[in-house]
Amino acid sequence: MAKKELTIIGATGFLSTTITKHLVSLGVKVQVVVRDPENAKNALPDCVEIVQGDVSDAESLIRALDGTETLYIHLNTETTDMNLPFYTEREGVQNIVQAAKHNGVKHIMQIAGLESLHEEFFLNGTIETRKIREAGMKCIEDSDIPYTFFYCSFFADSFTRFVDNNVAYLFGILPHEAHFTSSFQLAGHIFEAIDNSQALNQRYPVQGSEAMTFADAAQRFFKVYDPKVSVQTLPLETIDQLGLPLAEAAFLKRIWEVCAGFEERFVSGETYENLGKPSASIEALAATLKENVLS
Numbered sequence: 001m002a003k004k005e006l007t008i009i010g011a012t013g014f015l016s017t018t019i020t021k022h023l024v025s026l027g028v029k030v031q032v033v034v035r036d037p038e039n040a041k042n043a044l045p046d047c048v049e050i051v052q053g054d055v056s057d058a059e060s061l062i063r064a065l066d067g068t069e070t071l072y073i074h075l076n077t078e079t080t081d082m083n084l085p086f087y088t089e090r091e092g093v094q095n096i097v098q099a100a101k102h103n104g105v106k107h108i109m110q111i112a113g114l115e116s117l118h119e120e121f122f123l124n125g126t127i128e129t130r131k132i133r134e135a136g137m138k139c140i141e142d143s144d145i146p147y148t149f150f151y152c153s154f155f156a157d158s159f160t161r162f163v164d165n166n167v168a169y170l171f172g173i174l175p176h177e178a179h180f181t182s183s184f185q186l187a188g189h190i191f192e193a194i195d196n197s198q199a200l201n202q203r204y205p206v207q208g209s210e211a212m213t214f215a216d217a218a219q220r221f222f223k224v225y226d227p228k229v230s231v232q233t234l235p236l237e238t239i240d241q242l243g244l245p246l247a248e249a250a251f252l253k254r255i256w257e258v259c260a261g262f263e264e265r266f267v268s269g270e271t272y273e274n275l276g277k278p279s280a281s282i283e284a285l286a287a288t289l290k291e292n293v294l295s
């Protein structure tokens with residue numbers, strides 16, 4: 001069977017580096033479009049083809065997407081400022097869509113958050129930046145290029161970002177259980193969606209198969225990832241005392257407020273039917289991430 005091929009924009013990020021590595025390990029021929037090829041060369045496996053391109057530069061994308069049939073977009077918006085002239089996930093995605101049309105791209109996939117599909121799960125409201133991302137996704141939909149959107153629950157990978165001095169800090173009152181997903185689960189779904197006509201023009205929720213609280217998930221994760229790390233939950237207001245720049249503290253506080261009000265149901269039955277059930281537990285994710293860190 002011919003090798004599956006995929007171009008990724010945003011392959012060098014926190015989650016997307018692991019997603020890209022996992023797709024390579026599944027046998028996908030991956031090309032990445034990156035701002036900084038040298039950085040990408042250091043971060044990604046040698047077999048990944050690297051092309052220079054910046055989503056703020058439409059001409060660079062027209063060159064970079066030459067020959068691409070299937071594209072996965074993995075960008076991010078981390079700000080509480082809703083009045084910037086350029087966001088990668090809105091104006092950047094508009095540039096991507098133009099370049100994709102120009103090059104005859106046949107399928108565009110993109111990561112999104114579960115809030116854009118199931119707002120009702122978010123009792124404390126949702127992250128404001130979803131509006132930026134949704135405008136970019138609307139542009140993809142309007143392009144008539146078939147799309148697949150992945151609306152993800154929280155990534156268990158993210159726990160590693162909250163560690164300081166062997167303590168993983170969670171903030172606020174977090175009573176509800178969530179179906180934590182992982183970079184491995186999403187990579188598996190992307191893999192199954194490539195060259196799959198059933199996945200065209202679909203909106204898939206992406207949730208893990210087990211429900212657990214944030215504290216339980218973090219404890220299970222670190223027991224394998226690094227048993228020296230203990231998990232501590234602090235009041236939300238503590239974020240104001242961390243000495244972070246104001247905008248960063250505001251964004252972090254809002255994220256944890258949203259987490260506190262996140263009460264989800266399992267809605268990913270169809271995703272599992274069409275794209276497979278994730279096999280990796282939170283412990284298996286932690287073990288593999290640990291290996292990657294050490295290697």
Ligand SMILES: NC(=O)c1ccc[n+]([C@@H]2O[C@H](COP(=O)([O-])OP(=O)(O)OC[C@H]3O[C@@H](n4cnc5c(N)ncnc54)[C@H](OP(=O)(O)O)[C@@H]3O)[C@@H](O)[C@H]2O)c1
Nearest residue numbers: 010011012013014015016054055075076112113152154155
């Ligand atoms: N964390 C969660 O629990 C969660 C849950 C649901 C959904 N998500 C989604 O996950 C995504 C964030 O993933 P992440 O943490 O992996 O993101 P990230 O670390 O911020 O990575 C963003 C990527 O975009 C690239 N990029 C930025 N500006 C660019 C430009 N002008 N041109 C080309 N590339 C550019 C970055 O490249 P450089 O390396 O050059 O900077 C990087 O590869 C968001 O869409 C978010 O909605 C996350």
